[in-house]
Amino acid sequence: DIQMTQSPSTLSASVGDRVTITCRASQDISTWLAWYQQKPGKAPKLLIYKASSLESGVPSRFSGSGSGTEFTLTISSLQPDDPATYYCQYINRYSRAFGQGTKVESK
Amino acid sequence: QVQLQQWGAGLLRPSETLSLTCDFYGESFNVYFWSWIRQAPGKGLEWIGDISHRGTTNYNPSLNSRVTISVDASKNQFSLNMTSLTAADTATYFCARVPHGYNNWYFDLWGRGTLVAVSS
Numbered sequence: 720d721i722q723m724t725q726s727p728s729t730l731s732a733s734v735g736d737r738v739t740i741t742c743r744a745s746q747d748i749s750t751w752l753a754w755y756q757q758k759p760g761k762a763p764k765l766l767i768y769k770a771s772s773l774e775s776g777v778p779s780r781f782s783g784s785g786s787g788t789e790f791t792l793t794i795s796s797l798q799p800d801d802p803a804t805y806y807c808q809y810i811n812r813y814s815r816a817f818g819q820g821t822k823v824e825s826k
Numbered sequence: 827q828v829q830l831q832q833w834g835a836g837l838l839r840p841s842e843t844l845s846l847t848c849d850f851y852g853e854s855f856n857v858y859f860w861s862w863i864r865q866a867p868g869k870g871l872e873w874i875g876d877i878s879h880r881g882t883t884n885y886n887p888s889l890n891s892r893v894t895i896s897v898d899a900s901k902n903q904f905s906l907n908m909t910s911l912t913a914a915d916t917a918t919y920f921c922a923r924v925p926h927g928y929n930n931w932y933f934d935l936w937g938r939g940t941l942v943a944v945s946s
Contacts, residue, residue, distance in 0.1 A: 815873035
């Protein structure tokens with residue numbers, strides 16, 4: 720089974736900071752990766768699919784990159800609405816493995 | 827407004843069966859797959875399985891033996907049954923939509939979630 724590992728588990732950043740979250744796959748998954756944002760008590764929200772495609776309606780400060788085993792979600796300038804937990808997910812019909820999450824806090 | 831509305835019992839006893847249903851309000855129910863995902867308190871996300879309008883299913887192998895997902899396309903509705911519950915099944919259960927297209931096995935629309943607690 721493919722395992723997804725995110726780092727860091729938690730990060731603190733100030734408004735305006737550039738934020739980078741990493742997701743590593745235990746095997747080559749090409750660009751089959753999605754990213755979600757989840758706020759407390761809410762359902763996750765799709766941000767990025769196929770590693771770098773921005774979901775409709777998602778602000779352009781969010782971007783995704785990477786291929787193979789290493790992927791990155793970047794927030795170019797952290798906004799007050801962005802503190803949340805972020806998850807990566809392997810895109811595959813038979814294994815929808817999620818990373819353990821990265822909590823982004825406001826400094 | 828396109829949305830998923832889910833409903834079902836929230837408090838169950840060990841060994842009982844969980845039953846949740848999700849209604850899709852929108853168009854083109856038949857072009858998507860429909861999923862269930864859960865999240866234990868304070869933990870990450872776990873995919874349970876999904877189904878097409880024709881009843882084609884995909885299940886997480888770790889839960890496969892206890893899970894049945896069914897669909898009623900005439901009502902734009904799909905359901906989750908999970909048997910032999912234990913406290914470890916306590917979680918918020920989300921229904922979600924898998925978008926149409928090649929290898930689009932991610933989730934672009936989510937229900938609000940139903941907290942299911944398993945306790946004696």
